[in-house]
Amino acid sequence: MAGTEWEPKIVAFCCNWCSYGGADTAGMGRFQQPSSLRIIRVMCSGRIDPMHVFNAFLEGADAVLVTGCHLGDCHYVNGNYKAQVRYQFLEEMVRELGLEPERLQLNWISASEGEKFANFIRDVTAQIKQLGPSPLKPEGVN
Amino acid sequence: MVKESSVKETEAADTPRIGVFVCECGVNIGGVVNCRAVADYASTLPNVATSVVNKYACSDAGQSEIKQAIKDHDLNRVLVASCTPKTHEPIFRACVEEGGLNPYLFEFVNIREHCSWIHMQDKENATKKASELVRMGVSRAQLLEPLQSTVVPVTNKALVIGAGVAGMQAALDIADMGYKVYLVEKNPSIGGKMAQLDKTFPTNDCSICILGPKMVEVSRNRNIQLMTYSEVEEVEGYVGNFRARVRHKSRFVDVTTCTGCGSCVQKCPIEVPDFEFNEGIGTRKAIYVPFPQAVPLRAVVDRSVCIDCGACIKACQSHSIKMEQEETFSDLEVGVIVVTTGYDIYDPEPANDFGYGIYDNVITGMELERLLNASGPTMGKLVRPSDVKPPKRVGFIQCVGSRDKKRNRYCSGFCCMYALKDAQLIKEKYPDSEVYIMYMDIRAPFRNYEEFYDRARDMGIKFIRGKPGKVSEDRDNSVIVRVEDTLTNNIYNLELDLLVLSVGAVASESSERVRQLLKVSRAADGFMMEAHPKLKPVDTTLDGIFIGGVTQGPKDIPYSVSQGSACAARATRYLAQGKATTEGITVEVDEDICVGCGICVPMCPFQALSLADGKLAIIKALCKGCGTCAVACPTGALQQSHFKNQQLFAQVRSVFTFEGE
Numbered sequence: 001m002a003g004t005e006w007e008p009k010i011v012a013f014c015c016n017w018c019s020y021g022g023a024d025t026a027g028m029g030r031f032q033q034p035s036s037l038r039i040i041r042v043m044c045s046g047r048i049d050p051m052h053v054f055n056a057f058l059e060g061a062d063a064v065l066v067t068g069c070h071l072g073d074c075h076y077v078n079g080n081y082k083a084q085v086r087y088q089f090l091e092e093m094v095r096e097l098g099l100e101p102e103r104l105q106l107n108w109i110s111a112s113e114g115e116k117f118a119n120f121i122r123d124v125t126a127q128i129k130q131l132g133p134s135p136l137k138p139e140g141v142n
Numbered sequence: 143m144v145k146e147s148s149v150k151e152t153e154a155a156d157t158p159r160i161g162v163f164v165c166e167c168g169v170n171i172g173g174v175v176n177c178r179a180v181a182d183y184a185s186t187l188p189n190v191a192t193s194v195v196n197k198y199a200c201s202d203a204g205q206s207e208i209k210q211a212i213k214d215h216d217l218n219r220v221l222v223a224s225c226t227p228k229t230h231e232p233i234f235r236a237c238v239e240e241g242g243l244n245p246y247l248f249e250f251v252n253i254r255e256h257c258s259w260i261h262m263q264d265k266e267n268a269t270k271k272a273s274e275l276v277r278m279g280v281s282r283a284q285l286l287e288p289l290q291s292t293v294v295p296v297t298n299k300a301l302v303i304g305a306g307v308a309g310m311q312a313a314l315d316i317a318d319m320g321y322k323v324y325l326v327e328k329n330p331s332i333g334g335k336m337a338q339l340d341k342t343f344p345t346n347d348c349s350i351c352i353l354g355p356k357m358v359e360v361s362r363n364r365n366i367q368l369m370t371y372s373e374v375e376e377v378e379g380y381v382g383n384f385r386a387r388v389r390h391k392s393r394f395v396d397v398t399t400c401t402g403c404g405s406c407v408q409k410c411p412i413e414v415p416d417f418e419f420n421e422g423i424g425t426r427k428a429i430y431v432p433f434p435q436a437v438p439l440r441a442v443v444d445r446s447v448c449i450d451c452g453a454c455i456k457a458c459q460s461h462s463i464k465m466e467q468e469e470t471f472s473d474l475e476v477g478v479i480v481v482t483t484g485y486d487i488y489d490p491e492p493a494n495d496f497g498y499g500i501y502d503n504v505i506t507g508m509e510l511e512r513l514l515n516a517s518g519p520t521m522g523k524l525v526r527p528s529d530v531k532p533p534k535r536v537g538f539i540q541c542v543g544s545r546d547k548k549r550n551r552y553c554s555g556f557c558c559m560y561a562l563k564d565a566q567l568i569k570e571k572y573p574d575s576e577v578y579i580m581y582m583d584i585r586a587p588f589r590n591y592e593e594f595y596d597r598a599r600d601m602g603i604k605f606i607r608g609k610p611g612k613v614s615e616d617r618d619n620s621v622i623v624r625v626e627d628t629l630t631n632n633i634y635n636l637e638l639d640l641l642v643l644s645v646g647a648v649a650s651e652s653s654e655r656v657r658q659l660l661k662v663s664r665a666a667d668g669f670m671m672e673a674h675p676k677l678k679p680v681d682t683t684l685d686g687i688f689i690g691g692v693t694q695g696p697k698d699i700p701y702s703v704s705q706g707s708a709c710a711a712r713a714t715r716y717l718a719q720g721k722a723t724t725e726g727i728t729v730e731v732d733e734d735i736c737v738g739c740g741i742c743v744p745m746c747p748f749q750a751l752s753l754a755d756g757k758l759a760i761i762k763a764l765c766k767g768c769g770t771c772a773v774a775c776p777t778g779a780l781q782q783s784h785f786k787n788q789q790l791f792a793q794v795r796s797v798f799t800f801e802g803e
Contacts, residue, residue, distance in 0.1 A: 007267070011797060016228075017663065017683055024226045027255025035267040038278065038797045039256060041227070042785055043727065046770030052790055060798040075661055075683070076768035077747035086773065112666040118260070140801040 008062035008128040009142070010036045010121075013052065015045045017075040019067035021111025031118030034125040036062075045069070046079025050090050053104070060141035062134045063103045063124055066090070070108040080108065102127045103134060158284045159191040161217040162276060163208055165199035165224030167254055172197075174258035176269040180223065183273040187280045191215045199224050200233055208234075209241035218243065219283045223251040223276050228683075229674055244288030246726055246784060251279035274797065281796035285789045289726035294763055296382035296477040298717045301326065303374055303656055306334020307353060307699060308691025309482030310360050311706030312713075316480075317365035319710070321717045324474050325360065326369045326388055328652060329418070331436035333357055334484055335692075338419060338508065340515040340522075342699060343563040344594035350435050350517070357437040369472070370438060373652075377479070377659050378748075380766065381686030382722040386474045392467045394443035395429075400462040402431055402439030406454035414447050416519070421509045423527075424519025429454045429463070434517050477722075478686045478713040481660065481670065482706060485692040486650040488543030488550070490643055495542055496613040496623075497641075502528040503621050504613070504641045506542075507557065510564055514571075524571060526640045528619035533575065533639030536568055537623055539610060540581040544646035544696075552667045554646025554696040558585045561644045562598045569601045577603045578636060580610055580625050588700070606634065613641065647696040660687055669695045680708045685722065688713050727767035727784045731758045735779035742771040742780055 014020040020041050026033065042048060045068025056064045066087055068080040087106045094104045105124060109117050162184040166172030177195045185193035192215045196204040199222050211217060220238045224230065227250040235245035253272040261268035298321055302313045305327035313325040331337070337357075339349035360366055369388055376387040412428035419433050420426075428448040431441050443454075443463070455463045487508050492499035498506070503526045505513075516522035526533045538561045544554040558581070565577045579598075584605070586595045599605065610625040621641040626633045649668030657664060662682045663671040670689045673681040680688050690705035691697070697705070716722050729750075738756040745751075750764035751771060758780070769782030781787065 009797060011794060021228060021663075024228055024252075024255040027226075027259040030259055030262065032262060033260045035257075035261050035264060035271045037256075038274070039252075040790060040793055042769065042790070043782070044768035044770060046768055047773060047782060047785060049773040049787070051787070052794070055791055056794050056797075059795050061794075072658060073661070073664065076766055076770065077661070079747075079768050079770045082745065082770050082773070110666075111663050112671060141798045142801065 006129070006133070007034065008036050008125060008133070009038060009060065010063045010065060010124060010128065011056040011061040012037055012039050012065035012067055013045070013048045014039050014041055015068040015075070015079075016041055016043045018069035018073065018111050019045075019107070019109040019117065022109040022113045022117035025112060025114030026118040027114070029114045031115055033118050033121045036125045036128070037121050044074065044076045044079035045083035046074070046076060048083055048086070050086050050093070053090055054093070057099070057103075057134060057136045058138075060134070060137045062137065063105065063128045065124065066104070066106045067109055070110055073110065097136070099134070099136065100131050102131060156218055158189040158219050159215065159217050160189050160219040160221055160280060160283050161208070161211045161215060162190055162193040162280065163196050163199050163204075163211075163220070163222045164194070164253075164276070165196045165204070165222060167198060167224060171224065171254050171258040174262055174265055174268050175253060175272045176265070179269055180253070180272045180276055184276050184280065187277060189284055190280060191217055200230055205237045208237055212238065212241035212243060219247050219249065219286060221249040221251060221276070221279050221283050223253045223272065223279065225254040226252050229677070246289040247286050249279045249283040249286060251275050278793045278796045281792040282789050285786070285792055287783065289783050291723045291726040292762055293721050293723050294380075294382050296716050296720050296722050297475050298322070298720065299324065299474070299476045300478045300480060300713055300717065301374075301384065301386055301474060301476040302480045302482060304334070304481065304483040304691075304693070305332035305360070305368070305370070306482060306484045306691060306702070307336045307356070308484075308693070308702040308706035308709075309334070309480070310356055311703045312480045312482060312690055312709045313366050314356070314360060314363060315707050315710030316714055316717070317363045319714050319718075321365065321714065323366045324369060324388075324476065325366050326372050326374055328371070328373050329432070330371045330393065330440070330442040331432040331438070332360060332368065332370060333435075333437065336699060337433065337435070338511060340511045340518070341563060341567060343559045344590040346563060346566065354435045357435065361437045368438070371442065374656060374659065375471070380724065380763075382477045382716060384476050384479055384686065386476060386479070388472045388474060390470045390472065392469045393440065394445065394463065394465050394467050395441045396462040396464055396467075397438055397440045399460045400440045401460055402436070402441065404431055404441075405457040405459065406441055406463060407431060409453040409457040411451060411453060412447055412449060414444070420512045420519050421506070423509055423512050478688070478716050479660065480709040480713055481656060481662065481687065481689045481693055482691045482709070483653040483656050483693050484650060485647040485653065485669075485696065488645040488648050490542060490645060496539055496610065496643060497615065497621070498643055501613070501615045501619070501621055502526075503619055503639065504643065506643050506645045507560055507564065508645070510642050514564065514567055524568060532572060534572070535576045535636070535638045536565075536640045536642065537578040537580060537621075537636055537638040538565060538642045538644055540579065540644045541609070542643040542645045543648070545582065550646065550648060550667065552696065553585065555585065556696065556698045557644040557646050559591060559594070559698065561642070562586070562595055564642065565603045566598055566601060569603060578606055578638070579603060580606045580608060580623070582607070582609060647692055653693055660684065662687060662689065665695070667695065669693065680705055680712055685724075686713075686716060724763065725767050727782065728762050728765040729760060729767070729769065729772055729780055729782050731760060732779045732781070733757065735777050737777055737779070739776065741776060742774050745771040745774045
């Protein structure tokens with residue numbers, strides 16, 4: 001599509017109970033968003049393996065989002081706390097790799113927070129558009 | 143016990159034959175996404191045997207088409223691109239099962255909430271994205287494996303938390319269907335907020351006169367075990383097999399021998415404001431019976447103000463007062479849980495809510511209920527707080543704490559109606575009085591409610607459409623309200639003897655505690671969230687846990703009672719069947735790879751994992767399939783079925799394409 005603006009590809013890991021529901025609620029509320037997002041649904045943010053996140057970067061993601069229920073609200077008691085601990089490790093790795101910190105973001109979004117979800121996607125997309133494609137994106141991938 | 147299945151067992155090794163069904167959902171998807179183009183694109187993807195467009199995939203016709211295609215094309219995987227799995231995954235899983243496939247060989251792609259509805263002005267990119275989402279789904283579908291659900295037995299008892307009118311109704315209905323119910327109430331008496339009300343709209347019948355007999359019915363029902371002055375402390379388990387620990391607070395009174403005669407209350411020298419039942423207007427003693435119609439009609443001692451004088455002990459002829467009584471605990475095993483924990487009344491802020499807490503004669507709607515009530519602190523004589531004289535001019539301000547972006551955006555629904563009711567009661571008591579209602583809109587939507595509004599107008603109650611700008615106080619403690627009637631553009635300075643704030647409902651702290659205990663989702667307004675706003679209004683996303691009454695959001699008495707009954711009906715399905723099917727998604731261990739390190743064991747919040755003889759053992763019935771442990775496994779031996787690493791990797795990989803692909 002010549003002449004159209006570059007659209008980043010953002011991979012979001014969403015937990016089934018909260019943030020995936022938040023994305024649904026955004027849809028039900030018709031909160032318009034850029035078409036940059038690709039959601040990978042997992043049952044719990046505690047299922048999000050740092051390996052999954054790195055894999056997404058290596059495959060070509062311009063940004064990766066780790067999302068789940070608000071702390072204290074995890075459907076599986078405390079999976080999001082475990083996700084948070086793993087996220088801290090990921091943040092450090094992203095820094096080591098020289099990636100801009102905006103390319104990895106964590107957000108707790110409940111199933112009712114459709115507007116928050118949409119605003120988050122708009123904000124991240126705008127940030128990534130400023131940064132341009134990820135330096136880890138393999139040649140020829142889009 | 144593993145579910146017996148007659149369906150064709152598809153081995154993971156079979157070459158996938160995927161059927162793709164792209165749903166137009168009328169114009170919901172079809173109006174934005176070119177579904178034909180998406181289906182055509184899908185047909186070019188590997189292992190896609192057929193790819194078609196459905197008008198409505200979930201309709202009877204749509205589902206028949208899917209089942210027929212499974213036969214015609216010998217499909218062993220089905221992908222539907224339509225709406226959200228949160229509502230429709232069970233429908234399509236059942237459909238493919240009926241079509242002869244294992245229900246977990248179904249893949250759902252959301253191109254409505256996550257595509258057509260959020261890219262309504264960008265049809266080209268919406269179509270492109272939908273195609274990519276289908277491509278991701280196809281990659282994942284190739285690797286899906288058949289799973290078996292587990293059927294678990296259900297303990298045929300129910301726990302109802304909160305004994306307001308909704309909880310009482312739920313408990314009575316479940317009990318009448320023949321099942322044992324534990325009804326837990328944190329207060330010393332059941333009855334909830336309804337017990338505090340004077341009259342009820344739109345019939346103006348006495349609240350406690352209709353509630354009282356129901357409270358007695360609850361206490362007499364042989365299937366209901368009432369636990370008042372008790373709170374649920376811990377809950378664990380899953381549908382059919384919940385274990386709850388209930389703390390019974392000390393009443394310092396033996397409920398089995400106390401007769402509720404009140405001799406102790408008469409002798410007690412300590413008198414404090416009664417915040418529990420009379421909104422702080424009247425007083426109660428350190429030992430008190432909550433209210434005359436309380437169930438159980440038993441005394442309770444407030445040890446925080448008791449001076450241990452022993453007067454009550456001497457007065458009690460049944461020797462029921464036990465100052466050494468300690469709190470006790472019960473461990474309950476139940477199959478289902480109904481949550482009817484109710485709400486709090488919005489507490490007006492002195493700085494922002496029309497002088498409440500600053501001027502004596504500004505009160506809330508609930509305080510007015512107690513002032514109007516025949517068994518209230520004034521024996522039903524309406525007086526204003528500053529000089530205890532009957533008010534001649536009374537004003538109501540609507541929507542205090544509700545429909546306000548700075549506080550709560552939602553409408554509490556019942557405040558218009560109770561203001562109309564209280565205004566009528568004041569007019570009936572004092573026909574010469576002037577009553578004003580200052581409102582934004584009057585909301586009177588159900589049977590006889592609009593007629594009730596008409597009646598209020600016919601009685602001469604004056605309606606001013608406007609929210610007051612300023613409230614001040616006169617020298618004689620009258621309240622001066624400055625308000626513009628936006629219908630006539632007149633500005634009034636009303637001099638009132640009594641100003642009533644029509645406050646709404648807010649999520650209660652005790653409800654929030656129970657919500658966190660049970661892990662029920664929270665809606666944006668702070669109340670508990672239902673599984674589906676229309677089709678599952680009393681279910682939660684947790685199997686076997688139901689919510690009713692104002693716990694789920696503000697509503698009036700008939701609606702709360704209906705929801706109580708609805709909870710009972712929904713919950714009793716499990717009790718009547720005696721079994722429940724749990725999710726087939728669990729973790730599984732590859733014993734050849736597992737080194738028995740045990741790192742995963744403490745990861746599991748449900749104690750499903752343990753090490754036995756250096757090997758990992760999984761109790762499948764306890765595993766809830768979150769997959770957290772699988773991340774911790776250093777060897778990759780633990781995998782979460784349906785969300786295996788290879789399945790997720792494949793899905794992520796197909797987000798992207800190489801140039802020329």
